[in-house]
Amino acid sequence: MGLLSKKDRKLILDPLADDNPITIQVLGICSALAITAQLKASIVMTISVIFVLGLGNVVISLIRNIIPSKIRIIVQLTVVAALVIIVDQVLKAFSYQLSKELGAFIGLIITNCIIMGRFEAFALGNGPWKSFLDGIGNALGYGVILIIVGFFRELLGSGTLLGYKVLGDPITKTGVYAFGYENNGFMLLAPMALIVVGIIIWVQRSRNKALIED
Amino acid sequence: MGLKNKLHDLKVKYQGKKMAPAFNAIHTFLYAPNETTHSGSHIRGADDLKRTMNTVIMAMVPCLIFGMFNAGYQHNLALGEIAKSVGFLGETFWTMDNLVVGLWKVLPLVVVSYGVGLLIEFIFAVIKGHEVEEGYLVTGMLVPLIVPVDIPLWMLAVAVSFGVVIGKEVFGGTGMNILNPALTIRAFLFFAYPTWMSGDKVWVHGAVERAGTPDAISGETILGGLAQNKGVLGYDVMDMFYGIIPGSVGETSALLILLGGLFLVFTKIGSWRIMLSSVLGALVMGLIFNWVVDADVITESSKFYGLMSLPFWHHLLIGGFAFGTVFMATDPVTASQTNKGKWIYGFLIGFISIMIRVFNPAYPEGVMLAILLMNVFAPTIDHYVVQANVKKRLKRAKVKTA
DSSP states (O other): TTSSHHHHHHHHHHHTTTOOOOOOOOSHHHHHHHHHSSSHHHHHHHHHHHHHHHHHHHHHTTTTTTSSSGHHHHHHHHHHHHHHHHHHHHHHOOOOOHHHHHHHHGGGGGGHHHHHHHHHHGGGSOOHHHHHHHHOOOOHHHHHHHHHHHHHHHHHHOOOBTTTTTTTTOOOOOOOGGGOOOOOOOGSSSSHHHHHHHHHHHHHHOOOOOGGGO | OOOOHHHHHHHHTTTSSTHHHHHHHHHHHSSSSSSOOOOOOOOSSSSSSSHHHHHHHHHHHHHHHHHHHHHHHHHHHHHHOOOOOOOOOOOTOOHHHHHHHHHHHHHHHHHHHHHHHHHHHHHHHHTTTOOTTTTHHHHHHHHHSOOOOOOOOHHHHHHHHHHHHTTTTTSSTTTSOOOSSHHHHHHHHHHHHHHSSSSSSSTTTHHHHHHTTTTTTOOOHHHHHHHHHHHTTTTTHHOOOOOOOSTTSSSSSHHHHHHHHHHHHHHTTOHOOOOOOHHHHHHHHHHHHHHHHEEEEEEESTHHHHHHSSSSGGGGGGGGGHHIIIIITTTTSEEEEEEEEEEEEHHHHHHHHHHHHHHHHOOOOHHHHHHHHHHHHHHHHHHHHHHHHHHHHHHHHHHHHH
16 A cells, blocks of 8 residues: 555454444444444445545535635535435446435445545545545545455345355255254344444453443 | 352462462352451451342242243143143143153253353453352343243343343343343344244244144143234143243243242342332233223224233233342342332333233344343433432422522
8 A cells, every 4th residue: 555655544443343433433323223224235335435425525625725614514515416416316227226225325324424424524624535535444444444344244144145145055955954944033033133232342342441431 | 168268268379360260160159268357347248249139049940940840741742642720730731751851851941041141250360360249140140041941042142141241241240231231132042033032933942943744743832822923722720820821931930930029028138119010010010901902992803902901910920020020120139229210210110011911023132122221321320210209309408498
């Protein structure tokens, strides 16, 4: 990574672990609970958020000096909304089935607190390049958690990964199902997503004690 | 040199080491420690945590033994090998054949429940470096009593680890938990593996594996029958009271639960306020439903008719209501602490139990959900009871000074 200075690298890598938007800042929990029942949905959501947050941060950073501060929230919303509509239309055009599965949640990226949070906290006070890196970093940090949660929920809840029956077929009783294993229906319910996120937070904080607040 | 001294030597040897809590736990479980305070004004009650837990377990043992006989009896009865037992001392009920089937099915549940649960307790004690807590003794006995007899053992093991870690250890261990761990375990099983926790098969041993074959047998509970407007399935009130009906392992016999409850009240371990108010709550809700039926608001065509038209006091005898009220609602950690709070807490448990039972046939066991819900509200109830008392006393103080 000769391309990036040490400071720039920090912008991308910090949100992945020690400054993770979900597990440390506790932002964007709602979508982490709603769409992580399947790994595929988690991955698409991650890519969408990387696009929206990366580009949105650049746009806001470019016009940061001409936004009147009284109406900055509405300007930010307009920028997110425009980007989200692009994502939504692209999905509808090239992957209609997936777009139907994700339903309202792509549209609801607008309300994802991480995006407005980064606009307010970072893009309004930094240059476009740094804002871009910050956006990508935070979206990746969000995506990492989404993908971990989606992985466990789909594997244990449906016995599949990305739709492939990795554990065997529950109806014809092949693979582990032959030994009496059964899918855990609780994993598909939203409360279990919260518990999985909780366990990630627990593991993370017991590995790095500095993260524990009093 | 007896076992006691050997354990004591081990304790000294491992003092300050990582595994020390595990040895200490076994030592103090079996014997009084060698070092006790000798002088000074130490007043000790005999009713420490271990004594309390053991008393509750003693109150549950009759239910467990009855559950074993009942598991075998229901199995053999469904197969048509024995005649229907009449009365509590029916001659086809207390037989060796029934007991053998029951032991074969129920003992593994007890072993898995205690084995997995205590293993996790020991692991956490070693990691955290504190003494092993006794909290699991009662939970471990409750769990086998509130699951269907045919539940696969690995599911029970998964649920127990979930319940003990997420339901208790993350909050800080025994005495810190918000939710009753045994009910957390049952709720996990219920939502994770609904086909093994509800329906008309799982309650009688053998019904699941015979389903779809010419030898199929029914394993339906009375609640299940009522929810589908099929009536009480030919059981009479005394069957319900004695508990000679299908259901979770140890919760069927209202008679033995009543005896256990009286034992808990007499030894002052269980709160009579919670038990009484929860029965009152259930009766009130049952009366409301009966009144609705009498007023012809609900007719026989309604899907609620079966449960609503059940005489109000029968609700106390069927399902897990009696067991939940006596052994789980009274859990001192998760219940309300104030006396007035206990009345409110208990009443709402009874009231909501019957409401869920009637209105949501998908969750016939409303007791579990009602107790978990009220567990969450217990601190709030206590807060308002205490605040009301503070206000009352402040008022009195003002009147005096004025």
